[in-house]
């Protein structure tokens with residue numbers, strides 16, 4: 001039995017949840033549709049921390065179903081890009097934003113944060129909603145984000161989880177998805193070590209979008 005097929009007692013639907021890190025197949029599609037709805041409040045809260053102008057060029061990393069790309073296309077008049085390393089996420093984001101892709105105002109591509117093919121100093125804003133848990137090498141990956149941001153560019157991270165001590169469900173989640181949940185201090189340290197000059201964070205007590213249980217949301221706003 002592989003680690004990922006391990007049945008758990010606490011996670012209600014491990015087969016579905018396992019797709020969060022790299023959505024695939026029918027369950028991946030179900031999860032993406034679910035995330036498009038369930039992450040809306042978190043995304044709105046995060047986006048409120050940004051000053052988006054009509055000239056802003058924006059990249060959303062781990063764009064999933066593409067709702068944040070769509071949201072940004074309504075605010076800026078400039079280009080919006082989305083990347084995701086899941087082929088299915090790229091397909092779903094593309095379908096949702098096809099009209100603006102046809103007008104050459106939007107590009108969605110399959111890419112990993114660790115090896116982004118963008119030139120240095122390309123974006124005013126880079127965003128990451130509910131995705132950094134899965135990034136393979138957070139220090140290097142934040143350096144990549146820093147590289148593609150313009151001088152004074154902003155990186156927004158938005159997560160609906162902080163580490164909880166002695167929380168069996170969270171422990172199982174981390175094992176099942178082979179991911180990391182970062183504390184506020186860790187995020188600040190990794191961002192500063194990756195070259196960001198200023199980092200602000202905000203925490204909000206709210207609920208988990210899938211279980212409805214209490215959860216601490218965090219957003220970090222880092223300036224290059």
Ligand SMILES: C[S@@+](CC[C@H](N)C(=O)[O-])C[C@H]1O[C@@H](n2cnc3c(N)ncnc32)[C@H](O)[C@@H]1O
Pocket residue numbers: 020021022023035036039061062063064065083084085086089111112113114128129130131134135136
């Ligand atoms: C939990 S989903 C969140 C999707 C979307 N941002 C949202 O808030 O609904 C995480 C997404 O990040 C993508 N992802 C994970 N690791 C990635 C990486 N290293 N590079 C690019 N995308 C990644 C996954 O494929 C998945 O689509």
